[in-house]
Amino acid sequence: MALLGYLVFLAFPFFWLISTAFKPARELGSLHPTWIPRHPTLDNFRQAFDEQPLLRAGFNSLVAAVSAALIAVVVATPMAYVMARRRGRLATAATGWVVVSQAFPFVLLIIPLFLVLKSLHLINSVAGLVMVYVVWSLPFALWMLVGYVRAVPLELEEAAAVDGAGRLRTLVSVTAPLLAPGIVATGLFAFITAWNEFFFALVLLKTPEKQTLPVVLTHFLGAEGAADLGPLAAAAFLATLPSLAVFAVIQRRITSGMLAGAVKS
């Protein structure tokens, strides 16, 4: 019974969003809104695409999130490997940074980043945003990857070394295949993080044709909540689908990744 209460609390806003997205304008204006649209329609979706450059924004989001995720994984995997296999000063410092970075208020980071990127002429560019996203997703990516590396038995690598495989050879043909699922999960997580991110995008992207989906979504809000509810709900619903889909795929790995990182460090 209590569980049911939880499920209702967690699910009803999302249900309401979907319901609003499919309601015709007449029902949205009604004084007594219903849970289920009486005459479901796709008008809101059409109108949403007319009002705001959603396709353009979606494309920008996709480019930013995919590049950030790829770069983050490529850059983080070797470092995570070193952090997991060695207990040197470097690994300790890196772990410390992962923890401390969670406490940064973004204000303190965004002002200097804004100034630095401005001097590099990377304001209002997706490339600048990608750089920020890579660094921003690194702590959690490292955290997860370290857990995955530790899960690969050291004995396997030693066996390969005994058999005469070089360092690189061991990494490529023994460790990498075992790590692959973890790397994919980490990359997808970085993708979601970047896809959902709002604050940096708001500050760094100025013109509508460069902006990502979350920023463009806020344009629907207008002044003082005078928003057009139907198209707003429709656009918000669409913007959620990619992260929901990706999350559904990796959810189990995320939770176990968190665990692996947490339990063994």
Add this chain to the structure above:
Amino acid sequence: MTSVTATARTGRRSGGRSGKPPDHGAWFLVLPALIPILVLSVGPLLYGIALAFTDSQAGRTAPTQWTGLLNFRDLLHDTLFWESFRIGLLWAVGVTVPQFLLALGLALLLDQNLRFRWLARALAIIPWAMPEVVVGIMWRLVYNPDAGILNETIGDLGLGDGRGWLTGLGTALPAVIVVGVWAGLPQTTVALLAGLQNTPHELHEAAAIDGAGAWRRFRTVTWPALRPVALAITALNFIWNFNSFALVYVLTNGGPGGKTRLPMLFAYEEAFRYGQFGYAAAMGCVMVAVISVFLAFHLVARLGGGEDT
């Protein structure tokens, strides 16, 4: 470099391997991540702290000058900032505590009810994976005074007329806090559930046989095992909540009358609407300081707990 070599060797000894130490290889592996971290994270952070002691402004032609503690002295007398700070603390505590209690309840339920775990997990995906902006938009639809489901339900239950939840001076902050709790619930639950699965089940059964009630079992068996996870996740939640931005930006943008203007919103406006970079950086420093103090207390509590067991 030599010290790194030495520590690396010690590390290798525990691995039980011998041979040439590929330390340069290690640096080669670390650098691709280290450089962006230094350039885009550690560097800007130090730069940001330095900015707090200057009169840096957006679009200024005159060179930026050191002003010492001037920004901090101004902040001390900035009643708007302290009001925002108070709201920020109310928000952070108001979200973190119910979030933890609700998540603990849910985690305990899920730990017992294996049958429904898949369903709850599926639902828990939703708030976790959603963009914060969409969460904000969604709840605006729920709270909408005319077309929102909340007022309609209240009317149907005969609990009187609805209200503009996000625009009322008294209701805005509580309404926003509910959304904050909702948004962070899944993550906290998953962490606690993970912690619960580490509790010794035999001990639980032994206590039950000895006639310990549910509450007693929770206090003596479950809680000690769960405590480290609980402390870690509440600390992180507190920090994340205190620094949160997007949710409230979308829901109320700090209104009505600044009742929900969290410190992050305040600093954002100061920096990117009024262009006061130095002043906003000083605000950031104060926020870090407060969080550090909080973390220090938390850490002491954690160490204290360690001595008990």
